[in-house]
Amino acid sequence: MSKKTAINSIIIFALLVVLVTPFLGPIKIPFSALTDFGLNTIAGKIFYTFRLPRVLTAFLAGAALACCGVALQAMFRNPLAEPFTLGICGGANFGTAIYLIFAASIPVAHCGLVFSFAGSLAAVLLVYGLTKIKKGFSVGTMLLAGIAVNFFFSSLILFLQYISDFTQSYKMIHWLMGSIDVDGFQIPGVLFVFTAVGAAIIVAQNANLNLMSISDEIAISRGVNVKSARKIIFLATSVMVAGVVAFCGPIGFVGLMAPQICRLLVGYDHKILTPASILFGGAFLVLCDTIARIIIPSSQMPVGVITALLGGPFFIWLLLKDKSVSNL
């Protein structure tokens, strides 16, 4: 498949998924529901209150995670770098867990977002701080620091679960599986702001990502301010991860696998790879969420279960196939 066909295929795939999936589900939606803007029919109500907002939310979340993955993998020159392995998700999880247990009663709209962002930012600053202590600022130390931070936050979440009561604990477990449960356009609207801002920042870094994916030495001698580029990328990813985690919970593997698949399809130039990953990641998560919605009728499985089920085998395949993973 040539690169051009690959790019076109990704665009068509994304369009198709977004246009078709809102009609799929236990209740049939006729096309006439599309024009029912007054929400007078049940079908129109379902379409505009649940299906479409849900598809949009899934798309924005998947796009954000894939965008984070593509930037982090280039910056760390490591195919395993993504918001999860680097602890950014862990931080956002912990922030949201605190919110669920201690602050869910605060009557401020989207208050969880603040906790989630505080968590992801704290994780990034921790990773940064740890590498500052150990001089040299090498990519390897940063990756290790990220993994350590991730474990740290995972333990804190376990601790929170341990001390919380049964209902809170159940709520947390359900949320930790990652699910997209929205009604109305408010959540996709807010998530759009987070994803759009973060993705725009990353897209502006495309030339830097290309050079940083070769080596920091080359990037610096070509004129990239690597230190500030790293800070910008970290900040943009923590914004996007905060949005996703606050509304959908931690959804795994999209950030890892979407950039990998797109690299195989469209090549390594981030001017094409980043937008391709954003589209593919969004469409992939919509697809997973649709499967989650319809696989067991009358029940809604968390989407995180599906992404991990699809992602796990992919991860193994990647490990077997890619030589660069083994010499980490």
Added chain:
Amino acid sequence: MNQTAIEIKDLSFAIAGKQILEHICFSVSTGKRLFIVGPNGAGKTTLLRCVSRIITNWHGTIQVKDKNLKAYSQRNLAKILTYVPQVLPADIPFTVHQFVLMARYPHLSPFSVVGPEDEKVVSGAMEMTQTACFAERVMATLSGGERQQVSIAAALAQQAEIFLLDEPATYLDYKHQRDIHSLLAKINKTYGTTIVCVTHDLNSAVFSADIIIAIKEGKIVFEGAPKEIMNEKTLEDIYSKKFDFALHPVTGQKIIVPDVIE
């Protein structure tokens, strides 16, 4: 006008308590070819990495074109100065053309597209370095010699006035060594590019350099004309071993001959 390309005053650098560079002072005039020699671990590569700002926590003053190095933005510095590492990473997934085109980075703003002017500079650089014939090959498939040619092509495409090269010919065979050295001479002559080159190959340096500096244990122990370094006492001080010499059959220049190993 004899402008100064690089002027270094009292440069010191230590890492983890170990002093790598100590009170380094020297300057290079624009358009000159300076070769830096010295034993392994003397601090030669570190010196280049300080000047190219890959390392930043050194002490002292470095001036590039009469302006403090720290006053440059990385992008503006890259328009003047480029660093050619000893080896490029072996697994670069980009094509030769893509890689050389990326060297236009300092001349492009984040959202501007590559223009015909950039393509012209890139094809000129690839012509000169004889890399145009494998422009569409992926970097990871190139031989060591080809990769080094591409690395210099990229430095040319960057249109830097000062090249800092770290042992550009070390891993190459005789032909490719000669090719790299004559390419650098040609670049120096055509564009007036200032060349700062770290090397272990004294015999080549003596024919290519205008000035030679020797560094030992982080200090400058020799600075002078190429001919002056080909001296038994001087070299023994630098390398802590004895040297035998012969005269070059064509130029009559004193050159080092290999030791006889029994």
